[in-house]
Amino acid sequence: MKRVYSSNYRCELNIFQLISLFFTEIFSYRKYIKSTILNDIKAKYKQDNLGLLWSIILPIVPMSLYILLATIKAFKESENIPHIFYIAVGMTVWLLISEFIVSTMKSIKKNKTILLKSNFPFSVIYISSIGELLLNTFVRIMVVGIIVIYFHIDLKLVNIILGLLFLMPVLLFAFSVGIILSIFDIYIPDTKRLVDMFLRYGLFLSSVIFPFPKDGVLGELNQFNIFNTFIEGVRNILYFGSLESYSNYVICSGITFVLFLIALFLSLKLEFKVRGNL
């Protein structure tokens, strides 16, 4: 296969060609992606004496902490959903979003050596960095499952399937935001700290562990909080099988798709410029 590198490389590609390039790169490196994800999961529990145990305990620490606080009535409880289920699902979705954003954002700098020594595509690095996230999410879903069984929470199978479907835009949103931030992180080192700060506030400003008040200025503003829409959406669809308002979820999913296109556009077009600045 002949490749021609020039200053205009990839410049004339339109958005459809960029999407196709993204998936072609992922497909061509599928063996690497698979082994990196599996090895990252293996490596995670190989590091310490209690490795496997840590990989189960650590992902559920934040969730268990807030459940503990809820039992001493530290938060306002949800009126319609059992609070333990409310927190468990809220934290699972919140941590999925925040960890996905952070791991994607950090992936380029983390793989600096390999990116400076080979023409390894950024897209593959992004996808390969989800090993730990998959393991953590799997553990948290298992905990949610245990809670559902132990507390006899009646979840319909159709709601679970719908919940998984509603999770798709959430994943795409976190991935897209992570890609965009990974580019900013190369040029502006403060990005990581800002994201960290934003996510700390975000946990309490979205309905993750307690229902966020719907009245007042903050309540009004929260209508535009995409994190809140996604977390409440997935939780409500799981428990009730329906949403109060579908329009917000559809709008947020639309915004997510646009974000994904922007992320692809930025990462694929700026890839070689970014390498020069790593």
Add this chain to the structure above:
Amino acid sequence: MSSVIKVKSVSKKYAKNYKSALSLLKHDFFKSFKCVKEEPSLSCNKSEFKVLDNVNFEVKNGDKLAILGNNGAGKSTLLKMIFGIILPDRGTIEIEGIVGGILELGGGFKQQLSGRENIYLIGSLYNKSKQEIDEIVDEVIEFTGLEEFIDSPVSFYSSGMKSKLSFALYLYMKPDILILDEVFAAGDKNFRTKAKEKLMELIESTTTILVSHNLGIVKEIANRVLILQKGKIIFDGDVAEGLEIYKGLK
């Protein structure tokens, strides 16, 4: 013989500094959307310098090309462009075939994984299937002499052990175009002798680009020498003549 690498009028400049990170982002952002038909200007202002200046050469299938030059001559930038890691500001580079090579020994390993797992990981980077790696894994391990440590995490390896593993691994990946950047000092004396024999076998059957300050190795491997000075080619031709010119460089 057909050319597998064509470097046509390639120039590259780097910035010495930028006013702020944001201006750099803005600069790169807008530049990547502008498809200019005309070649960009390569005149440098005070905050820029040229790394490569109108470089032209071709590498034919089976060639063994040594690129020589003092530090800062532009060798690494040129290799990175051939690898497709960075792009030229002006000109084009045409590549036919899979470019592989050793730019830094030990680079690219996942520290928490064992040597064996890293062999599979790097193999998959070269698009080798598990079966293909299964066929060579024992040979690679035997070649490194690291049988005893191969299932320990790479983070426990000494730098010499990492170099051995890295060197052996790339030798067995067999790319179409092999790039070697100062990688002849891996391991102890015995390993070096063994590695050199194996490397010579690979070089024999592959188009090779070599960067080294070890003129003995250049003499032994190369059939052509290219000398860079301050980003310009000052010589492209016969090995003996090239080495004489290189020795005379300040």
